[in-house]
Amino acid sequence: MLDLLLEPFLLPFVQRGLVEVLVLSVGAGLLGTWIVLRGLAFYSHAVGTAAFPGLVLADGLGFAAPLGAFATAMLFAGALERLSRQRRSGYDSLTALVLVGMLVVGIILASDVFGSGANIDTLLFGSLLAIGPGDPIFATAASALTLIASFLFGRTWLATGFDAYAVRSLGFRSAVPDAALLLLIALVATAALSAVGALLATALFIVPAATARLWSRRLLPWQIVSIALVAVEGTIGLWLSVESNAPPGATIAMLSGGVFAITFFLRRLSGTRVWESD
């Protein structure tokens, strides 16, 4: 019985996918808690999706796709930071506008300059079952940086998450840590591209962290549960996708969403007043 269950993991390409998702789980789970705490869900979705023109350029000019994706993600983050500093429009409107701008450039590059096709689709959707040799190394680096940055800046990130204005009066400097957080999200989102693709990166980042948030009130347990949840959901999702022949990213997204829904209704049944808003 157990042999049958574990059989897919004997295949080398499934093993590579498993290593990738386990390595990524540390960065994605940890960063997910910061994203939920700081309300950066739209930014993290957009910074991954904004990689589109970078992928087109990498495909057209023939350099490494993660490089192009990361470069455009940085460009996106920089443009957003520059525009939001003027405080003239809401952060979310600006995120949408910059994202639209990047996608327009991507579409024009893809259809009128390079005439690129199916390659881009694969990259936008990603696949854990087609992991290249460089991907786990990139994911390891991204996860390690996330761990280090969480140790260094965690207290400031947490304090800013509660009260951005009081932080300065408490003597924390929040400009550098904030920039580090946005940079880190761009990095991990790029690392997740090849695994689950741009449209479903949020499934790996945000859904497990949101699920874990329903159980935990303190930061450290929340982070540990979140990392564990990414790893478990990633592993089971990968197994399911091999068995059912469905794309792994979509399977993981569906599975994580189901776990969130079940957790939510369990919490509600157990009498926790989750609806009570502040």
Place this chain on the structure above:
Amino acid sequence: MMMSPELLLLTGGVGSRFWQVLFEPWTQGIMQHALTEVALLGLVGGALGCWIVLYELSYSAESLAHALFPGLVIAALSGLPLMLGAGLGITVAAVAIALFGQVPGIGRDTAVAVIVSTLFGLGVVLALSPASPPGLQGLLFGDILGVSDLDLILAMGLVAVTLISLRLLHPQLLTVGFDRSTARSIGGNPRRADVALLVLLALATLVAVQGLGSLLVVAVLVGPAATARLLARRLTPMMVVATLLSFLAGIGGLYLSYYAGIAAGASVAGAIVALYLIVLGGSKIRGLDRRRNPLRANPRLPETVRTLPPVDAP
């Protein structure tokens, strides 16, 4: 012999050639359809877009289109009309976002991420199952130049429903939008306002995404309203300005698409972003000082008040 439009402009007697370049695109049925669709969506973008911007619903506007996927696939598999399935799917998503967004510690943007990625994942898995008819993905990514008569009728219905609902909801939306935390004490209901706005947004996405594609939907719903916010301080003028800006970007974008041969959706979306940047740049040059300290701008105040050092806003 065909001449490029630039050449026509430069060489010919400017008069008739100019008018020819100006009117030539609109002699074609396909461009007339596109223009009507862009104008109709502009009306929605002007009115609904302002609320989207003020309620900070851009993430929902960007992502809801992906959430109609599973409804679409289920309708296709069970032989129901596609629009019905997609409509049910996207409405469920909108209501779920409004409700989950109220959970403390989760927040609305996180709720959007959870619900949209789950439904999109479900849709992809269902669409790739062997029983699904092929070509479903095409339904998600519309083409502005392929707008049909049915699409136009649907879009007109959408405009009517949206404008009437917004007119009826106006006091409620204003009360909640002004101050969410105290709205309840003066008869506002934040949850009801959120659900109403998100359902209207879902409806707009559903109708518009077929003709225009998801990129243009978010561009039209967020861009002109954000631009209008730079120019207007009161809500009604902001809505009028946003509508005019959508028309301007729509017409400009279609010209660009016709003469430069760029995909129509991309060029209209590009025109919308360009318009925002131009207005932002222009308003910075014109009124930087006045914005930073509104007291300075009021000539009726005594000189001593007007020359006070600027106060840093919190």
